[in-house]
Amino acid sequence: MSIMVTHRTPNSTGFEAMIKSDSDASVLLRERVLAAIADQTSVDIVGNGSKAFYGRPTQGEPLSVTEHRGIINYEPTELVITARCGTRLADIEAVLAEHEQMLAFEPPHFGSDATLGGAVATGLSGPRRPYAGAVRDVVLGTKLLNGHGEILKFGGEVMKNVAGFDVSRLMVGALGTLGVVLDVSMKVLPQPEADITLIFAMTTDTALLQMNRWAGQNWPISAACFDGEAVRIRLSGAETAIAAAQLKLGGDMLPDNKAASFWADVREQRLGFFQGETTLWRLSLASATAQPNLPGTWFIDWGGALRWLKSDQPVETIFQAAHVRGGYACRFRSPLGGEFQPLSKGLWRLHRNIKLAFDPHGIFNVGRLYEGW
């Protein structure tokens, strides 16, 4: 039996090279925001555009953050990294890998130049999310440029911090509508010693049942998905633990070289399922929810908690199907553009108030999340 062991060759050249290209553009970005306030214009905050497809269109002048980049602080033994928003995710991941650590939420890049700012603004997480947490779970602190043109610090670089409201986590998934997230401090985790991926052929109903049964037990699962024919689970941890789990769980093992690329393909939506022009819907549901009876094809991730649907059904039908199940949906990729599930009346009012609290002049990414603000 062979078990894939992550090979690590520590070297510090990557980090050093990065420091040379670091730049702090916060003063310039602040000037741009102050000018927008004065001119009563709006801005569209952009990194390298890898997630431009996500969310609704916005009209403002592009405000590029790519010149605000670089890792500010990384303390492997504190499990914390702080970086500027324009830093490439790939650069952060490379530096972490030198110390056998990782961003445990496995951010989807959707392009080679994806930035940290985009990962935080979209709040999207990859296959490990149910087992190791989402972007919002690892964000410890932020430096924010708000709609008054003020640079503010919230949270910090420590794991536990309950001083003041959790503004840092509020920024995650806000799609830039509340301000420019200049710097982010995140908790990082050690890479597992080893991973294997097991395959089990089964039907959808059985897959949902089985993935949830496993999740309720002590297996070292770090990913679980279902493509309509087979469940694939990734086990991560000590080699002895993985070997023991494999022995008890059975299934067929995906060869090591295919396993790593498979999960990367799930994360980056490179599998065949994700190709084509049909609208891709993202449904967030309780993990054991029976598969909704909607026309289309499905890919299930997060052990059942994330359902991707390719379907031409109207937006109301999808939103209603998610709503009645206590979940939520969004139109993720579509020729029609992005669209998020409507908020309840009370939530809508709170959202409007919060937007005004951070961006009273309506400068940032107007309409990107919901129409009108």
Place this chain on the structure above:
Amino acid sequence: MNYPEHPAEHIAHTVDKAVFLRQLSQFLKVENIVSAPEAMRPYDCDGMSAYQVLPWLVVLPETIEQAQEVLRLCHQHGVPVVARGAGTGLSGGALPVANGVLLSLAKFTRILAIDPDNRSARVQPGVRNLAISEAAAPFSLYYAPDPSSQIACTIGGNVAENAGGVHCLKYGLTVHNLLALKLLTVEGELITLGGAGLDCAGYDLLAVLTGSEGLLGVIVEITLKLLPLPETASTLLAVFADIEQAGEAVTAIIGAGLLPAGLEMMDNLAIRAAEAFVHAGYPVEAAALVLCEMDGMAEQVAADLAKAQAILLTNGATEVRLAQNEAGRKKFWAGRKSAFPAVGRLSPDYYCMDGTIPRRRLAEVLRGIAALSEEFGLAVANVFHAGDGNLHPLILYDANQPGELVRAEAFGSQILQLCVAAGGTITGEHGVGMEKINQMCVQFSSAELRQFHALKAAFDPCGLLNPGKAIPSLPRCAEYGALHVHHGHTPHPELDRF
């Protein structure tokens, strides 16, 4: 001691109490309205018992509809509202305001549903933390955050304070273990935040509400994540002759890629206090001890324990003990978990601090605390959630000795400023409440505080919910700053002093 309100944080109203009581009695049972001073006495403080305030009125609604009516009435008349769970909080977050309604959630004690398939629990806010894990146990599930008060504290209070516990490093705080909340706004409107899935539409208001200390709304229902009970848990106890070495050993464990379920440290005074109290078999001569717990699948635990043991020994542990069985493991923890009451036996009173620091600064912060201890003439015992840098110095004092409480508070305040200066925070898990409201002025600038106030106003424009807690007014900071001028710079120079 009676707690003095800050004039800038006072919410004035001129409502006639008799009229208000009559209106309350339209929808609340007589026994659920408390207005006699002697009957309200049990509500005059929380776990921060050095300060008391008798509320204007106490109400104990039994249903969401009744709580909505209470809020509508208070909102209509401009009466402040302080929500309260079990009152075990250590920062005075549930301290009443003298002209306000104390809204107790003590009647909301039902576990509404355990969903074993989706591994979640839907509960009312007055359910005790430990009761959730007890109810989930038949399904081999549990609720992970375990504040030391878990036998008594309620889940509503846990959410309001973003409570932690000894297993945060691996399992996170309350904010990492929530799925949904039902919230009553200050106007009495019922709003659901979050949902059945792992993420939800719009802003992450679950995160904003968690740890908001009752300033943004009243939580009336909570859906929590449950985790599988670990099949194995094993604990190491490592003995150190030098506390700095103990700190380095902890850093080495994290640096080696291990993620212990619990990683705790105690200093000599805390060790001796705990040993005298519960006879856990602790080494009373040790300068420090480290408890390191691994949990999960048996094979994983065995591998992790072996690694941790080797690291502890190479980093200067004079002895490493492995709990031989469950009873031994519980005994190791008994000393740590009883550290607060144990220290309480050494002294008539103690004052528990809650700073968090980057772990690598531990040695210098401990040296600073020792120097302050001499300066103030008060002993201090240190208990440390070492894995996540959360330090609990316990300052020993005697409230009956004139001036000692004030001295203990001044000492505590200096410790928190040390934590901020080391790149940490004034509170890791106990909350700001009224206790650390002045220190908020040290940690945040005027612009940051204004942003907090703007966010508060998005939920509660009139500031009726828990006034005078968590977020200081700018006039308060101007006054406090005037007393604490650093490096010749007066904080908040733009404000008038009065």
